[in-house]
Amino acid sequence: MVELVLVLALPKAATKSLIGKLVIAAFLMIALGYPGEVDRTSNSVMSSRGFWGLLSTIPFLYILVTLLGEVRKAIGTAKPEVGVLLRNAGLLTLLTWGFYPIAFMAPFYGASGATAEVALQAGYSVADIAAKCGYGLLIFAIASLRSHDEPGFVKV
Ligand SMILES: *C/C=C(C)/C=C/C=C(C)/C=C/C1=C(C)CCCC1(C)C
Numbered sequence: 001m002v003e004l005v006l007v008l009a010l011p012k013a014a015t016k017s018l019i020g021k022l023v024i025a026a027f028l029m030i031a032l033g034y035p036g037e038v039d040r041t042s043n044s045v046m047s048s049r050g051f052w053g054l055l056s057t058i059p060f061l062y063i064l065v066t067l068l069g070e071v072r073k074a075i076g077t078a079k080p081e082v083g084v085l086l087r088n089a090g091l092l093t094l095l096t097w098g099f100y101p102i103a104f105m106a107p108f109y110g111a112s113g114a115t116a117e118v119a120l121q122a123g124y125s126v127a128d129i130a131a132k133c134g135y136g137l138l139i140f141a142i143a144s145l146r147s148h149d150e151p152g153f154v155k156v
Helices: 002-007 012-037 048-077 078-102 114-149
Strands: none
Touching: 002 048, 002 078, 002 114, 012 048, 012 078, 012 114, 048 078, 078 114
């Protein structure tokens, strides 16, 4: 998330303030989701898992709206080649981040015991590969492109 903000190439003060807000929200998202995640006895939406999941969704939506709004603005000022990659990074954020709450809800779809656990872990693993490896490569491509033809952008 922070890497994506860095390749938006916003002014320094705007970068700092945006990262500050997003990191606090990300911390809240994980901290609020955690009590629900470790509750292996809840299998309905109206349970502690559902309650904590819902609270965690508030900072989650804040992050997506804020980050994707900034990505959209940055696309408007970037060169077309960079704009396409930024758009893809925004889409990848939406798809991969959106996958975690869906996996979190596995016990709500009737899965229980080992089945629920495997569905959950498989879901998180697929999302992790895309959200970390795929995302990292895409951000590297953006940084590399910008560092070659934008003066002032740090060389990669
Ligand atoms: C590399 C790891 C990443 C990008 C993790 C992202 C995690 C989420 C977007 C988790 C979101 C959750 C909710 C929105 C509600 C239920 C609880 C969580 C923590 C699974």
